[in-house]
Amino acid sequence: MTRHVAGRLYALSLALVVFFLTWAVVAARPWSSSATPRDPRLDALARREVKLRRRAVAVHAVVTRRWAAYHRALAARRAEIAAVRALPAPAPVAPSAAVRVVTLPPLTITRTS
Amino acid sequence: MTLRRRFLAMGTTIELLVDAERADRPLAAAEGEFHRLERVLTRFRDDSELSRLNHDGAIDAGPDLVRVIALALDARDRTDGRFDPTVHDALLAAGYDRTFAELTDGDLGEPRPGGGGVHLDGSRIVLDEGVRVDLGGIGKGYAAERAAEILAVAGPALVNAGGDIAVRGGAWPIGVEDVTLELSSGGLATSGRDRRRWSRGGREQHHLIDPRTGAPARTELLRVTVVADDAVEAEVQAKNVFLGGRPEGCAYVLAVSA
Numbered sequence: 001m002t003r004h005v006a007g008r009l010y011a012l013s014l015a016l017v018v019f020f021l022t023w024a025v026v027a028a029r030p031w032s033s034s035a036t037p038r039d040p041r042l043d044a045l046a047r048r049e050v051k052l053r054r055r056a057v058a059v060h061a062v063v064t065r066r067w068a069a070y071h072r073a074l075a076a077r078r079a080e081i082a083a084v085r086a087l088p089a090p091a092p093v094a095p096s097a098a099v100r101v102v103t104l105p106p107l108t109i110t111r112t113s
Numbered sequence: 114m115t116l117r118r119r120f121l122a123m124g125t126t127i128e129l130l131v132d133a134e135r136a137d138r139p140l141a142a143a144e145g146e147f148h149r150l151e152r153v154l155t156r157f158r159d160d161s162e163l164s165r166l167n168h169d170g171a172i173d174a175g176p177d178l179v180r181v182i183a184l185a186l187d188a189r190d191r192t193d194g195r196f197d198p199t200v201h202d203a204l205l206a207a208g209y210d211r212t213f214a215e216l217t218d219g220d221l222g223e224p225r226p227g228g229g230g231v232h233l234d235g236s237r238i239v240l241d242e243g244v245r246v247d248l249g250g251i252g253k254g255y256a257a258e259r260a261a262e263i264l265a266v267a268g269p270a271l272v273n274a275g276g277d278i279a280v281r282g283g284a285w286p287i288g289v290e291d292v293t294l295e296l297s298s299g300g301l302a303t304s305g306r307d308r309r310r311w312s313r314g315g316r317e318q319h320h321l322i323d324p325r326t327g328a329p330a331r332t333e334l335l336r337v338t339v340v341a342d343d344a345v346e347a348e349v350q351a352k353n354v355f356l357g358g359r360p361e362g363c364a365y366v367l368a369v370s371a
Contacts, residue, residue: 097299097364099340104295106288107115108128110276112305112336 116140122147123155123253125275129260132283133268143260143272150259153177154252156201166238167201167245174238181248181255182238186231188251188349195356196349197227197324201245204322227324249320250352253277254302254344261344271296272344276303279344289338289367299364300344304351305336323356330356333370340365 118129118140129143153162153175162178174182185198203225229244240246253274261279264270269283278287278301286293287301294301306321306329323330337355341347341363350363360366 096342097301097340098297099299099301099365100295102286102293102295104286104293106286106293107130108271108273108278108285109288110273110278110301110303110338112276112303112307 118144120144120147123151123256123274124157124249125253127260127275128271128273129264130271130273130285131264131267131269136264136267139264139267143263146260146263147256147274150177150252150256154181154248154256156247156249163246163248166240170242170244171237171239173236176236177255179233179236179238181252182231182246183233184255184345185246185248185251186233189227191361192349192353192358194228194324195353195358196251198246198248198251199227199229199231199244200225200322200324200327201247202243203227203324203327204247204320226327227322250277250302250304250348251345254279254300254346254348257344258300274344277344277348278302290336290369292367294340294365296340299340299342300347301338301340302344302347302351303336303338304348304355305334305369306330306332307335321352321355332357334368335371336369338365338367339363 114132114134116131116133116136120127122144127144127147129140131139133139152158152160154177155161156163156167158164162172162174166172166174166178182198185196188196189198205225230241231244231246232239232241254277257272257274257277257279260274261270261272261281264272265281269285270281271283271285271287272279278296280296280298280300282297284295284297286295289301289303304321321330322328332355334355337351339347339351339354339360341350346362350360350366354360354363354366354368
């Protein structure tokens with residue numbers, strides 16, 4: 001009689017242990033991936049950052065190239081100005097007034113203004 | 114056919130001559146230009162732009178005043194100060210404090226040498242403390258040139274602004290002393306001490322101020338007539354020669370001693 005009860009208790013305990021072990025295994029969901037899926041918006045932002053960094057590098061290259069071209073042109077212009085300034089002053093321009101003494105009666109007269 | 118119009122402006126008689134069959138509108142426009150420029154350049158009207166500059170010491174000016182001031186400052190540099198627009202107070206001290214027709218006798222002020230600071234920055238004109246500007250002679254030359262430009266639309270033209278003459282085309286006989294000059298381009302001006310004379314403090318005064326002394330010029334010369342590229346330059350060179358300067362770029366110079 002006592003051995004019969006002890007056997008039942010043993011079987012019940014074993015059944016409980018098996019039940020909880022099974023529960024733990026199912027709760028752990030071993031069939032799903034362990035990594036958390038990434039937010040797609042973060043992926044888009046990362047892609048945009050990379051793209052912008054590439055564009056910044058390209059723009060910087062263009063600005064550097066244009067700045068160098070501007071400095072070359074400036075140096076050339078300064079050299080031209082210096083060359084012109086080094087030239088002797090031009091001869092005075094002859095007056096463009098056309099005048100001659102005549103014996104006609106005057107149409108008008110000049111006097112102290 | 115030579116058409117002629119006479120009127121009073123800038124304190125003198127203006128004469129417009131144009132060789133054309135009809136020129137009513139150009140003649141009217143040229144006369145209007147004189148009156149317009151008088152409102153800008155005269156020191157005898159309180160509401161002129163020049164008077165506002167002299168009163169306030171600094172203004173944002175219109176293109177005509179800026180241009181004439183620039184021409185006057187350039188002339189001052191080129192004539193070593195013999196031509197100087199800052200003799201305004203010297204003229205007043207000598208008694209030329211109102212239009213010539215209104216002058217009366219009175220006390221003589223202290224001489225006021227020229228050379229005052231006038232600063233141009235775009236349309237901004239700034240005078241140094243105590244500096245005032247007179248554009249009498251050069252203003253008439255400038256106005257004569259502007260009016261001649263307008264009249265030339267109708268035909269060969271001559272503008273005589275009380276002795277400052279601008280010519281555009283044609284062949285114009287002009288009486289100078291006892292000779293006649295035929296001018297077909299350029300400008301002519303006469304400066305002297307034979308007219309615009311008055312008495313102050315018992316001494317005879319005249320309007321040609323020597324900027325170096327700030328008083329009416331003392332010279333053996335009575336009158337100088339100059340033909341140059343335009344009326345403005347002729348006016349500048351006539352004063353320059355009258356005050357002992359060497360003529361620069363003149364086509365003809367006639368100096369008469371007293």
